[in-house]
Every structure is written in C-alpha cells, then in structure tokens.
Amino acid sequence: MNEQLKKLIRPHYQDLSGYVSAGMLGAKSNEKIYLNANENPYSLPGLKGMNRYPEPQPAELLEAYAEAYGVQPGQVLATRGADESIKLLTRVFCEPHKDSVLIHPPTFGIYKVDAHSMPAEVVEVPLLEEAGTFHLDTEKIIETAKSKKAKIVYICSPNNPTGGAFDHEDILTICRELEDTSAIILDEAYVEFSDQGSLSEKLEEHPNLIILRTLSKAYSLAGVRMGVTLCADEDFIAFMKEKVSEIYPLPRPSVTAALRALSKESKEDFQKNIKAILAERERLTEALRTSRLIKKVYHSDSNFLLVKLDKDMVQEFVGFMAENDMILRDFSDKPETQGCIRITVGSPEQNDYLLNLMKRFEDKLAAAQA
Numbered sequence: 301m302n303e304q305l306k307k308l309i310r311p312h313y314q315d316l317s318g319y320v321s322a323g324m325l326g327a328k329s330n331e332k333i334y335l336n337a338n339e340n341p342y343s344l345p346g347l348k349g350m351n352r353y354p355e356p357q358p359a360e361l362l363e364a365y366a367e368a369y370g371v372q373p374g375q376v377l378a379t380r381g382a383d384e385s386i387k388l389l390t391r392v393f394c395e396p397h398k399d400s401v402l403i404h405p406p407t408f409g410i411y412k413v414d415a416h417s418m419p420a421e422v423v424e425v426p427l428l429e430e431a432g433t434f435h436l437d438t439e440k441i442i443e444t445a446k447s448k449k450a451k452i453v454y455i456c457s458p459n460n461p462t463g464g465a466f467d468h469e470d471i472l473t474i475c476r477e478l479e480d481t482s483a484i485i486l487d488e489a490y491v492e493f494s495d496q497g498s499l500s501e502k503l504e505e506h507p508n509l510i511i512l513r514t515l516s517k518a519y520s521l522a523g524v525r526m527g528v529t530l531c532a533d534e535d536f537i538a539f540m541k542e543k544v545s546e547i548y549p550l551p552r553p554s555v556t557a558a559l560r561a562l563s564k565e566s567k568e569d570f571q572k573n574i575k576a577i578l579a580e581r582e583r584l585t586e587a588l589r590t591s592r593l594i595k596k597v598y599h600s601d602s603n604f605l606l607v608k609l610d611k612d613m614v615q616e617f618v619g620f621m622a623e624n625d626m627i628l629r630d631f632s633d634k635p636e637t638q639g640c641i642r643i644t645v646g647s648p649e650q651n652d653y654l655l656n657l658m659k660r661f662e663d664k665l666a667a668a669q670a
C-alpha cells in the first residue's frame with residue numbers, strides 16, 4: 301500500500317485479520333454442492349437463487365463499474381451507496397476522540413454525522429460565495445487541514461446543497477499540498493450532470509485521492525443502494541474489502557439492478573434522461589429567475605437548484621407548497637444557506653406544476669398586500 305494512505309489508517313487495522321466467510325471463496329459453481337454456509341437448500345416461489353448468500357464483491361460488477369468510471373476493477377470497492385463508503389472511510393481513518401475531518405459548509409450532512417458518531421472532531425472551512433457561485437477557500441483548507449491534522453478532507457463536487465462544481469485545479473492543489481497528511485475524499489455523486497466531468501483520470505497522480513460515485517442519482521437507482529469507493533492504490537482497496545467492508549454488503553437484487561443500469565442496454569435511456577434533466581434544469585433556472593419571490597438562483601452543475609428567498613417568507617412558501625403536495629427541501633435555518641431552499645429538477649410536468657404553484661403563491665401574496 302502507498303505510504304501516504306498507510307500512515308493515515310488507524311493503527312489497529314494494520315494487523316487486524318479480516319473474517320473469511322464461505323461466500324468470499326469465489327463465485328459459486330453449478331457443479332458443486334454447497335453445504336458450507338448454512339443456507340436453505342430450498343427457494344421460495346419466485347425467489348430462485350435468493351437462498352444463497354451473495355458474493356461479497358462480484359467480479360462482473362467491479363468490471364462494469366471500472367468500465368463506467370474509467371478505472372481498473374481492482375481500484376473499485378463496491379458499497380451500499382456512497383453513504384456506506386463515507387461510513388467505512390470515516391471508520392478506517394479516524395481514531396475516536398483524537399482525529400478530525402475537514403468539511404466545507406454548506407455541504408452534504410452525512411460527513412459530519414458519521415464523524416460525530418466515531419466521534420471525530422469536525423473542522424469547518426466555509427465556502428466563499430461570489431456572484432451567485434460558491435468556491436473552495438483553497439488556501440484556508442490547506443492551512444487548516446495541516447494545523448488541525450485533519451485525517452480526511454471532504455470535497456463534494458458538484459456540491460450538495462449549493463449545486464455547483466468546484467474548479468478542478470483547486471481540488472488538485474488541495475490533493476498535492478496535503479499529500480502526506482490527509483486523505484482527500486472527493487464526493488462526485490452528481491458529476492454526471494456536470495460539464496467538467498470526473499477527476500477519476502487524475503487518481504493515479506494523487507496517492508491520497510479517493511473518489512466516491514453512486515448509482516443513486518444519474519443512474520436512477522436510489523432505491524437499490526449501490527455506490528463505490530475509487531482509489532488508485534489496489535492494495536488499499538483490497539485492504540478495505542478484507543478488513544473494513546461488511547461481510548455480505550451487496551444484496552443480489554441490487555447487484556442485478558446495478559448490472560442492468562450499467563449495461564449497454566440501458567445506455568441510451570441513461571443518456572436521454574440526463575439530457576432531459578439538464579434541459580429542464582436550464583428551463584427551471586430561467587423561469588425561477590423571473591420570479592419576484594426568488595432573490596437568487598445559484599449556478600448548478602447537478603440535478604437540483606439552490607434558490608434564495610426572502611428569509612421571512614421561506615416557511616410560508618414551503619408550507620404552501622407542501623399543502624399542495626409539492627415537497628421541497630428547506631435549508632433556510634442553516635447559517636450558510638439562510639433563506640435558501642433546494643429544488644430537485646423533476647420531469648417537465650412536475651416542473652410545470654411547481655412553477656404554477658409559485659405563481660399562485662405570488663398572486664396570493666399580492667392579494668394580501670392589496
């Protein structure tokens with residue numbers, strides 16, 4: 301394993317021996333009879349094959365991910381969504397009551413929740429906002445990560461909930477400057493919606509760079525819980541599989557669904573859906589910008605928009621929408637996103653309904669003021 305990651309791993313993991321389960325010993329052959337795992341020999345109707353434990357990391361799945369993400373199969377750890385990757389990486393790097401992680405608020409909430417569950421300290425370097433876009437405070441992140449000895453620096457790009465992607469050069473500078481001191485976990489959950497694309501081709505140049513991807517957003521599979529951890533260092537990935545991953549993390553139906561979503565058969569629909577979402581994102585952005593209600597629509601490289609309203613109006617607005625069956629995410633009580641709500645880009649019909657409701661709300665306000 302590369303020295304950079306090796307020295308960040310909690311010491312007790314170094315000599316921990318992993319559990320070897322019956323299912324880990326490779327793919328099952330139809331020629332053999334398996335009486336080694338206490339499985340039920342019978343399947344229930346319509347559930348053929350479900351009586352057997354799944355393979356921990358199916359080779360076919362790792363190959364499909366590798367192909368989709370432009371890496372080698374040995375550089376992929378399959379997890380139950382990117383959420384599980386975050387949990388496993390927090391656990392492997394952060395010594396409870398001792399280590400810290402760095403985040404750039406406003407950002408995805410799970411980094412902090414998982415750190416606190418260790419518990420590990422969370423150090424915050426807020427994003428800088430300039431003319432409707434957020435960017436990384438690169439120098440301060442580097443400086444703070446060094447002074448606080450942050451084991452992990454999370455970068456979410458495109459960022460949830462602000463929507464925009466960060467400059468690749470900034471991200472790579474952070475990787476370089478913190479090469480000997482921090483693992484950089486780059487969360488690319490929304491990267492398929494961004495022109496800039498993924499940084500996976502830079503993995504080989506940065507031993508401390510770890511990338512997260514998921515099938516939940518662009519691949520329409522939030523319900524099956526499939527994601528990955530990518531790292532150039534195959535020894536690190538092998539270590540994660542052996543000593544850190546759950547024993548049987550991936551349910552068979554989820555593996556089947558993931559293979560289907562990543563297959564050639566799905567490619568055309570996958571691309572068509574993304575194109576439709578991007579077109580609707582632009583349409584929604586324009587329409588929202590004309591609304592008197594909305595003070596700002598932030599630039600988005602993802603499948604959602606962060607919009608700013610009058611702070612005093614957010615609750616009433618979100619309440620009105622909910623009464624009309626339109627559920628939006630309220631971020632207005634968080635210090636970095638005051639007055640903001642997050643709107644997922646829906647289908648054209650759903651977005652039309654949203655815009656209609658907004659008009660009705662505006663008319664209601666105007667009537668109340670008259």
Ligand SMILES: *Cc1c(COP(=O)(O)O)cnc(C)c1O
Binds near residue numbers: 460
């Ligand atoms: C949705 C989301 C995830 C979670 O992905 P899962 O694969 O569904 O666990 C991870 N990171 C960010 C930033 C997200 O918004």
